[in-house]
Amino acid sequence: MRPDVDDYLQQGIHGEKEINPEERRQFLGTLRERVVIALKQAQLMEPGIYPEVETALKGNKNAHLYLNGNMSYEYLSKYKKIADKFDLEYTIVTNKEYDSELGLVLAYDYAIDKESIYVEKKVTIDPPPKKKGFFGKLFGN
Secondary structure (H helix, E strand, O other), X not given: OOOOHHHHHHHHHHOOOOXXXXXXXXOOOOOHHHEEEEEEHHHHOOOOOOHHHHHHHHHOOOOEEEEEOOOOHHHHXXXXXXXXXXXXXXXXXXXXXOOOOEEEEEEOOOOXXXXXXXXXXXXXXXXXXXXXXXXHHHHOO
């Protein structure tokens, strides 16, 4: 079916029709089927970086990194630096009407249909504190 005058007018008034707009908002402007790896906002706020993300950035040089612009720049900057290190393009996506729970999405511009895209939350186990004996307390050892 060819577009008619009404289609052109509607496109001019409302913009081009977008496929899966809700999914695109959730995945920072891209579609789930294109995603290599994704981190939630809370994960971006953790100290350090996820090695899984660094490995994905290193191994997917033709992918594009999307960072959630609704987050503080201090959390985005460490992943931006890694993208620069691997010469990877990135975009900081800010949507005033919708704040995605995702903070980082690495995706291609075509479907790859990767089954598992979410990185599990880091689990760190702190060693139990060593108890100091009487002389350790006394001499600071």
